[in-house]
Amino acid sequence: MTDAGYEAIIIGAGVQGTSAAYHLAEAGIARILLLEELGAPGRGSSGRSGSMLMKSRENRTKIALSKYSYDWLLGFEKRFGEPLNFNRIGFLSLVPPDLVDRYKAEHELRLEMGVPSELVDPGAIRELSPAVETDGIEFGVLGPDDAVIDPDQLVRSYLTGAQRLGAEIHTGEVATGIEVHGGRVRSVFTSSSRVACDIVVNAAGGNAAAVASWVGVDLPIDNLRRSLFFVECLSPEVQIGPMVEEAGVEWYFRGLGGGRALVGMGLEADGSVSDEPDLAFWAEVQRVASRRVPAFRDARVVSGTSGVRPLTPDILPIVGPVPTVEGFFNTCGWGGEGIMHSPAGGRMLADSVLGLETPEIPWEACSIGRTGLAAIK
Ligand SMILES: Cc1cc2nc3c(=O)[nH]c(=O)nc-3n(C[C@H](O)[C@H](O)[C@H](O)COP(=O)(O)OP(=O)(O)OC[C@H]3O[C@@H](n4cnc5c(N)ncnc54)[C@H](O)[C@@H]3O)c2cc1C
Numbered sequence: 001m002t003d004a005g006y007e008a009i010i011i012g013a014g015v016q017g018t019s020a021a022y023h024l025a026e027a028g029i030a031r032i033l034l035l036e037e038l039g040a041p042g043r044g045s046s047g048r049s050g051s052m053l054m055k056s057r058e059n060r061t062k063i064a065l066s067k068y069s070y071d072w073l074l075g076f077e078k079r080f081g082e083p084l085n086f087n088r089i090g091f092l093s094l095v096p097p098d099l100v101d102r103y104k105a106e107h108e109l110r111l112e113m114g115v116p117s118e119l120v121d122p123g124a125i126r127e128l129s130p131a132v133e134t135d136g137i138e139f140g141v142l143g144p145d146d147a148v149i150d151p152d153q154l155v156r157s158y159l160t161g162a163q164r165l166g167a168e169i170h171t172g173e174v175a176t177g178i179e180v181h182g183g184r185v186r187s188v189f190t191s192s193s194r195v196a197c198d199i200v201v202n203a204a205g206g207n208a209a210a211v212a213s214w215v216g217v218d219l220p221i222d223n224l225r226r227s228l229f230f231v232e233c234l235s236p237e238v239q240i241g242p243m244v245e246e247a248g249v250e251w252y253f254r255g256l257g258g259g260r261a262l263v264g265m266g267l268e269a270d271g272s273v274s275d276e277p278d279l280a281f282w283a284e285v286q287r288v289a290s291r292r293v294p295a296f297r298d299a300r301v302v303s304g305t306s307g308v309r310p311l312t313p314d315i316l317p318i319v320g321p322v323p324t325v326e327g328f329f330n331t332c333g334w335g336g337e338g339i340m341h342s343p344a345g346g347r348m349l350a351d352s353v354l355g356l357e358t359p360e361i362p363w364e365a366c367s368i369g370r371t372g373l374a375a376i377k
Contacts, residue, residue: 009175009188012035016338022158048306119140122139132292175204253296319348
């Protein structure tokens with residue numbers, strides 16, 4: 001390792017960059033620098049999420065990532081001494097006729113992998129979530145263990161945990177390039193200096209493809225925009241029950257208490273982010289949402305935000321080394337699951353740096369060399 005500079009520089013202090021820092025520091029990597037271009041950590045996609053921690057995912061790889069992460073997060077308070085505000089509200093998918101086979105297969109897979117999952121008929125849907133109209137819905141799939149957590153606390157705890165072990169963070173400092181010499185990374189150029197290092201971790205979220213391009217690596221990631229609206233909706237029924245999604249329509253809601261609800265929708269090919277509600281888009285969201293939940297006809301937007309989901313072609317993340325540049329590692333492409341899978345992401349990243357394997361984590365399915373993702377120049 002270098003005498004001057006850092007053992008590892010992590011570009012991006014979102015939930016994945018801070019988890020990577022914590023897991024690397026815990027594994028004994030002493031000199032770590034997190035570079036964050038914004039004024040504070042966790043203000044990219046990590047600060048714009050629906051805050052869901054879920055085990056009911058759609059394939060083996062994601063369920064394995066979820067199970068590892070969920071169990072790890074159950075020990076969060078003991079590990080970090082802070083509450084994660086874990087609230088096991090459950091998650092209910094409303095399934096229309098054309099998606100029956102797919103959702104039944106996912107339900108069976110969850111049960112096979114030890115994840116609680118329940119099929120509920122339209123009558124039971126109305127009992128669980130009385131605000132929902134069930135016409136045209138065949139059944140629901142309920143993930144009773146799925147929960148809401150506090151993503152800001154997660155980022156804070158990863159970061160302070162890493163700092164206690166010696167990691168540093170520079171906020172308001174942009175990484176602008178990576179020096180590669182003799183086939184390995186040597187340093188990172190930033191808005192203010194050049195910093196020597198042995199390892200670079202690309203945790204740049206929606207900028208990850210640009211960062212990888214600095215070392216000649218193509219990452220097949222598309223940034224798709226999703227918007228969240230915090231609305232006033234006075235119907236008490238909206239407050240009852242789990243988070244609800246309408247399968248195939250890409251919208252969901254949950255009650256927040258105090259006459260408020262969260263409504264999310266969208267996967268547009270538009271990488272822009274915003275801290276203001278997109279009221280033009282709300283008109284479309286309200287039209288779709290109030291067909292299923294009539295109470296949303298009278299909802300009023302109080303605030304809103306739009307963030308990106310960086311998605312790969314197979315909707316799995318890209319984690320670990322690249323074969324062409326020694327010392328360059330990715331943890332990116334986390335799509336809509338970067339919060340809930342952040343313990344597995346940090347563990348996989350640290351394992352890949354140290355040459356270890358955690359058996360429960362499907363690291364090969366997340367590697368850049370997996371079938372169908374061979375996009376290295
Ligand atoms: C509306 C919405 C709802 C979501 N809901 C959920 C949910 O309920 N549960 C869940 O698990 N996931 C959810 N997600 C997905 C989740 O938010 C992301 O997967 C996760 O935040 C990705 O974390 P990250 O650390 O990879 O990226 P980010 O949080 O975006 O962090 C990347 C960081 O890198 C910094 N950066 C970029 N380039 C540079 C540079 N050159 N120099 C320095 N810094 C740089 C950025 O400023 C940013 O802070 C949601 C996403 C959206 C948009």
